[in-house]
Amino acid sequence: xxxxxxxxxxxxxxxxxxxxxxxxxxxxxxxxxxxxxxxxxxxxxxxxxxxxxxxxxxxxxxxxxxxxxxxxxxxxxxxxxxxxxxxxxxxxxxxxxxxxxxxxxxxxxxxxxxxxxxxxxxxxxxxxxxxxxxxxxxxxxxxxxxxxxxxxxxxxxxxxxxxxxxxxxxxxxxxxxxxxxxxxxxxxxxxxxxxxxxxxxxxxxxxxxxxxxxxxxxxxxxxxxxxxxxxxxxxxxxxxxxxxxxxxxxxxxxxxxxxxxxxxxxxxxxxxxxxxxxxxxxxxxxxxxxxxxxxxxxxxxxxxxxxxxxxxxxxxxxxxxxxxxxxxxxxxxxxxxxxxxxxxxxxxxxxxxxxxxxxxxxxxxxxxxxxxxxxxxxxxxxxxxxxxxxxxxxxxxxxxxxxxxxxxxxxxxxxxxxxxxxxxxxxxxxxxxxxxxxxx
Amino acid sequence: xxxxxxxxxxxxxxxxxxxxxxxxxxxxxxxxxxxxxxxxxxxxxxxxxxxxxxxxxxxxxxxxxxxxxxxxxxxxxxxxxxxxxxxxxxxxxxxxxxxxxxxxxxxxxxxxxxxxxxxxxxxxxxxxxxxxxxxxxxxxxxxxxxxxxxxxxxxxxxxxxxxxxxxxxxxxxxxxxxxxxxxxxxxxxxxxxxxxxxxxxxxxxxxxxxxxxxxxxxxxxxxxxxxxxxxxxxxxxxxxxxxxxxxxxxxxxxxxxxxxxxxxxxxxxxxxxxxxxxxxxxxxxxxxxxxxxxxxxxxxxxxxxxxxxxxxxxxxxxxxxxxxxxxxxxxxxxxxxxxxxxxxxxxxxxxxxxxxxxxxxxxxxxxxxxxxxxxxxxxxxxxxxxxxxxxxxxxxxxxxxxxxxxxxxxxxxxxxxxxxxxxxxxxxxxxxxxxxxxxx
Numbered sequence: 001x002x003x004x005x006x007x008x009x010x011x012x013x014x015x016x017x018x019x020x021x022x023x024x025x026x027x028x029x030x031x032x033x034x035x036x037x038x039x040x041x042x043x044x045x046x047x048x049x050x051x052x053x054x055x056x057x058x059x060x061x062x063x064x065x066x067x068x069x070x071x072x073x074x075x076x077x078x079x080x081x082x083x084x085x086x087x088x089x090x091x092x093x094x095x096x097x098x099x100x101x102x103x104x105x106x107x108x109x110x111x112x113x114x115x116x117x118x119x120x121x122x123x124x125x126x127x128x129x130x131x132x133x134x135x136x137x138x139x140x141x142x143x144x145x146x147x148x149x150x151x152x153x154x155x156x157x158x159x160x161x162x163x164x165x166x167x168x169x170x171x172x173x174x175x176x177x178x179x180x181x182x183x184x185x186x187x188x189x190x191x192x193x194x195x196x197x198x199x200x201x202x203x204x205x206x207x208x209x210x211x212x213x214x215x216x217x218x219x220x221x222x223x224x225x226x227x228x229x230x231x232x233x234x235x236x237x238x239x240x241x242x243x244x245x246x247x248x249x250x251x252x253x254x255x256x257x258x259x260x261x262x263x264x265x266x267x268x269x270x271x272x273x274x275x276x277x278x279x280x281x282x283x284x285x286x287x288x289x290x291x292x293x294x295x296x297x298x299x300x301x302x303x304x305x306x307x308x309x310x311x312x313x314x315x316x317x318x319x320x321x322x323x324x325x326x327x328x329x330x331x332x333x334x335x336x337x338x339x340x341x342x343x344x345x346x347x348x349x350x351x352x353x354x355x356x357x358x359x360x361x362x363x364x365x366x367x368x369x370x371x372x373x374x375x376x377x378x379x380x381x382x383x384x385x386x387x388x389x390x391x392x393x394x395x396x397x398x399x400x401x402x403x404x405x406x407x408x409x410x411x412x413x414x415x416x417x418x419x420x421x422x423x424x425x426x427x428x429x430x431x432x433x434x435x436x437x438x439x440x
Numbered sequence: 441x442x443x444x445x446x447x448x449x450x451x452x453x454x455x456x457x458x459x460x461x462x463x464x465x466x467x468x469x470x471x472x473x474x475x476x477x478x479x480x481x482x483x484x485x486x487x488x489x490x491x492x493x494x495x496x497x498x499x500x501x502x503x504x505x506x507x508x509x510x511x512x513x514x515x516x517x518x519x520x521x522x523x524x525x526x527x528x529x530x531x532x533x534x535x536x537x538x539x540x541x542x543x544x545x546x547x548x549x550x551x552x553x554x555x556x557x558x559x560x561x562x563x564x565x566x567x568x569x570x571x572x573x574x575x576x577x578x579x580x581x582x583x584x585x586x587x588x589x590x591x592x593x594x595x596x597x598x599x600x601x602x603x604x605x606x607x608x609x610x611x612x613x614x615x616x617x618x619x620x621x622x623x624x625x626x627x628x629x630x631x632x633x634x635x636x637x638x639x640x641x642x643x644x645x646x647x648x649x650x651x652x653x654x655x656x657x658x659x660x661x662x663x664x665x666x667x668x669x670x671x672x673x674x675x676x677x678x679x680x681x682x683x684x685x686x687x688x689x690x691x692x693x694x695x696x697x698x699x700x701x702x703x704x705x706x707x708x709x710x711x712x713x714x715x716x717x718x719x720x721x722x723x724x725x726x727x728x729x730x731x732x733x734x735x736x737x738x739x740x741x742x743x744x745x746x747x748x749x750x751x752x753x754x755x756x757x758x759x760x761x762x763x764x765x766x767x768x769x770x771x772x773x774x775x776x777x778x779x780x781x782x783x784x785x786x787x788x789x790x791x792x793x794x795x796x797x798x799x800x801x802x803x804x805x806x807x808x809x810x811x812x813x814x815x816x817x818x819x820x821x822x823x824x825x826x827x828x829x830x831x832x833x834x835x836x837x838x839x840x841x842x843x844x845x846x847x848x849x850x851x852x853x854x855x856x857x858x859x860x861x862x863x864x865x866x867x868x869x870x871x872x873x874x875x876x877x878x879x880x
Contacts, residue, residue: 117739118739253851254661257823260722260730265731267733289699291695293739306732384696408702411744412747
C-alpha cells in the first residue's frame with residue numbers, strides 16, 4: 001500500500017509539471033481551431049430541462065422555486081466538472097472562476113441565467129449558461145490557459161427583473177427585495193434560499209473596470225434570424241422597457257338590472273384601451289412594441305358589471321424618447337375613453353425595468369469578426385428582450401450573441417433552437433473570449 | 441308555592457281560551473289597517489348588516505362563509521321571536537312556519553335570501569327576509585290568525601345560482617353540488633355547514649300544489665322606481681339569464697421580441713369581443729343586457745403576450761328567443777375577430793341560470809290592488825335580476841314586489857333603500873298575504 005501511494009504521488013508531480021509547461025505555451029493564437037462539443041451541450045440542455053419539466057414539454061423553473069434550487073446544484077456540479085472554482089455571491093449569483101496566466105488582469109466574464117418564466121421553455125437563459133460552461137470546459141480539456149481569468153456568471157432571478165445582475169452593479173433597491181416573486185417568496189427570502197445574504201448586497205458589487213468584458217449568448221426570442229436563415233445575431237443594443245399599472249375605476253353594479261346606457265363598465269373601458277395600445281404601437285414605423293399582458297377585473301363575477309380593472313402596460317423601444325411619445329399618445333386616448341365610458345383611468349409607473357442599453361462597439365466588432373472567421377452568417381440587430389447584459393453594460397464593455405429561435409417562439413414550452421445553432425453561438429463565444437483575451 | 445303555581449296554571453288556561461276565541465274572530469277583512477313596524481325593520485337591517493360588515497359600509501356575506509353561518513343564527517332567533525316554528529331543510533334553507541286555522545290548507549310562503557355577492561350591500565336579499573318575518577310578527581302581535589299556514593323561507597345560496605330554491609323544486613343537479621362557491625367550500629360542503637343534508641335533497645322537494653302561493657320582496661336593483669319616484673314595482677316576469685365561458689386561444693409569446701404584426705394576442709381578441717358584446721346588446725331596442733364580468737388572461741405576466749383568455753358572457757332578456765338571437769350575433773362577430781387576430785374563440789354554455797319566468801297574473805293583480813289600497817304608486821315592470829321567485833314559480837303561483845334602489849345601485853356596498861320604502865313594500869306584502877288568505 002505504501003509503495004503504490006508513493007508511486008501515485010510521483011505520477012501526479014510529473015503530470016502537473018508537464019501540464020504547467022504545456023499551458024505556458026498554448027495561448028490564443030494557437031487555439032483558433034478549438035470548437036465546442038455539441039453532443040455534450042445537447043445532453044446538458046436536456047438534463048437541465050428535467051428540473052421543472054412540464055407535461056407540455058416546457059419548463060416551470062421560476063426563480064427561488066424548489067425546481068430552481070435543485071437545478072443550481074446540477075449547474076454547480078458541471079461548473080466544477082469544467083474546472084471552475086465556484087462560489088455563491090451575496091445576491092445568490094453562482095460565480096465560477098478559472099484563473100488566468102496573468103493574475104494582475106481583470107476577468108473576462110460571460111454567462112446568463114437558469115430561471116424561467118412560469119411555464120417557459122428549456123432554452124431561454126439555459127443556452128447562455130451552458131454555452132459559457134462549455135467554452136471553459138473546452139479550454140480546460142485542451143489545456144488552454146488564457147491571460148485573463150475567466151468568469152462564468154449564473155445570474156439570480158433574471159425573469160423577475162434582472163435581480164442578480166442589478167445586485168452586481170449596485171442598483172438593486174431595497175423595495176425590489178420585498179417584491180413577492182412567482183415562487184411565493186419575496187426576492188429577499190429567495191436570495192437567502194439560494195445561499196445569498198440580502199443584508200450584505202454591497203459585497204456583491206463589482207465596480208467599473210473590475211471586469212474586462214462581459215458577453216452573453218441568448219436565444220433571439222424573435223423570428224428574425226430563423227426566418228432569414230441567419231446563424232448569428234450581433235446585438236447592437238437592448239431596448240428600453242417601461243411598465244405601468246393602469247387602473248380603471250368604473251362603478252360595480254348588478255348586471256341584470258343596470259341598463260346598458262347607465263353603466264360605468266371598467267372592463268369595457270379596458271377593452272377600448274387594450275385596442276388603443278395596439279393601435280398606437282402599430283401606428284408608426286419602427287420596432288417598438290406595446291403589450292397588455294396582465295388584467296384583473298373586480299369583483300370578477302359574471303353577473304356584476306366590473307367596477308375596477310387593473311392591468312399592465314409595457315412599452316419597449318431602443319429609444320427612450322420614442323417610448324415616451326408612445327406613452328403620451330396612449331394617455332391621450334385613455335382620456336377620451338374615460339370620458340366616453342364614465343370611468344377614470346390612471347397610469348402608475350412601475351420601476352422602469354431598463355433604459356435602452358447599447359452594446360460596446362469594440363466587442364460588437366470582435367463578435368462580428370469571430371462569426372465571419374467561423375464562416376457563419378450574421379446580422380446586426382436590436383434585442384427586444386431585456387437581459388442581464390444590459391446591467392453588465394453599466395460596468396464593463398458588453399456584447400451579446402443571439403442564436404435563432406424557431407418561429408420566434410419564446411417564454412413558451414414551444415421555444416426551440418437546434419443544437420447546431422447553439423453550438424455555432426458557443427463557437428462564436430469561444431472565439432470572442434480568446435480574441436478579447438489576446439487583443440482587446 | 442303550590443297556591444301560586446295553581447293560580448298560574450288557571451291564568452294560562454284562561455288566556456289561551458280567550459286568545460283562541462279572539463283568533464277565531466279576527467280574520468282578513470278585519471285586519472286591513474295592520475301595518476308593519478318600520479323602526480324594528482330598520483334595526484334588524486342594521487343588525488343583520490353587522491355580519492360580514494366591510495369598511496366601505498357594505499357586506500361580505502357570501503353563502504356558506506362564517507359570516508353567512510353566524511347571520512343565520514340571528515335570523516333563527518328573530519324568526520322564533522316572531523312566533524315561527526323553524527327548521528333547516530335538507531338543502532340548508534331555513535323554513536319558519538306559523539300554523540293557520542285550517543290545517544287542510546297549503547301554506548302561503550314568502551321570503552328571500554341573506555347571502556350576498558362578494559363585497560355586496562345590506563339590502564339585497566335581506567329586505568325580503570326581514571319584511572317576511574316582520575309581516576308574521578305583526579300578525580302575531582295583533583293576534584291575527586290566517587286560514588292558511590304561513591311559511592317564511594330563507595333560501596340557501598341565492599347568489600351562487602338559486603341553490604336553495606332549485607333544491608325545493610327538485611332541479612338542483614349533482615354537478616351544481618360540486619361547484620366551488622365563493623366561500624371556498626363546494627356547494628355540497630356548504631349545505632352541510634348550514635345543517636342540511638346534500639345526500640337527501642329529495643326530501644327538500646315541494647311538489648306543485650303543496651304551496652298556495654309564493655311572494656318575494658326585493659330591492660329593484662335598477663333605477664326605474666327611484667328615478668320615477670314610484671313606491672312599488674309589480675313584477676311581471678323575471679328575465680332569462682344565460683351564461684357562457686368564452687375561451688380565446690392565441691399564442692403566448694415574448695412581449696419584447698415578437699413584432700406587433702406577428703402576434704396572436706388572446707387579450708387583444710378578448711378586447712374586441714368585449715366591445716362586440718356591448719355593441720350587440722345596445723344595437724336593438726329593448727331591455728336586454730349583455731355583460732362580461734369575469735376575465736382571466738394567461739400566463740398573466742406584463743412581459744408575455746397572453747396566449748389564452750377565459751371570460752364570462754352573460755345575456756338577459758324576458759324572451760328566450762331574443763337571448764338566442766343576440767348570442768348568434770355575438771358568435772358571428774367572434775368568428776370575424778378570431779380570423780383577424782389569429783385566435784380561436786369558443787363558447788361553452790354554463791348551466792343556464794334561468795329561463796324567462798313570468799309571474800302569476802292573479803297574484804300580480806292582488807299585489808296591484810294591495811298597493812292601490814294603501815295609497816302607494818306602483819308600476820308593472822320586468823325583473824332584470826334572477827330571484828328565488830323564478831324557481832318557486834315552477835311549483836306555485838308566484839309574485840314579486842319591488843321597492844326602489846337609490847340610483848339603481850346594487851351588488852355594491854353603496855346599495856341603499858330608505859326604510860320608508862321598505863316598510864311600504866312590507867305593508868303591500870302583508871296586505872297581499874291577507875288577500876290571498878281570504879280570497880284567492
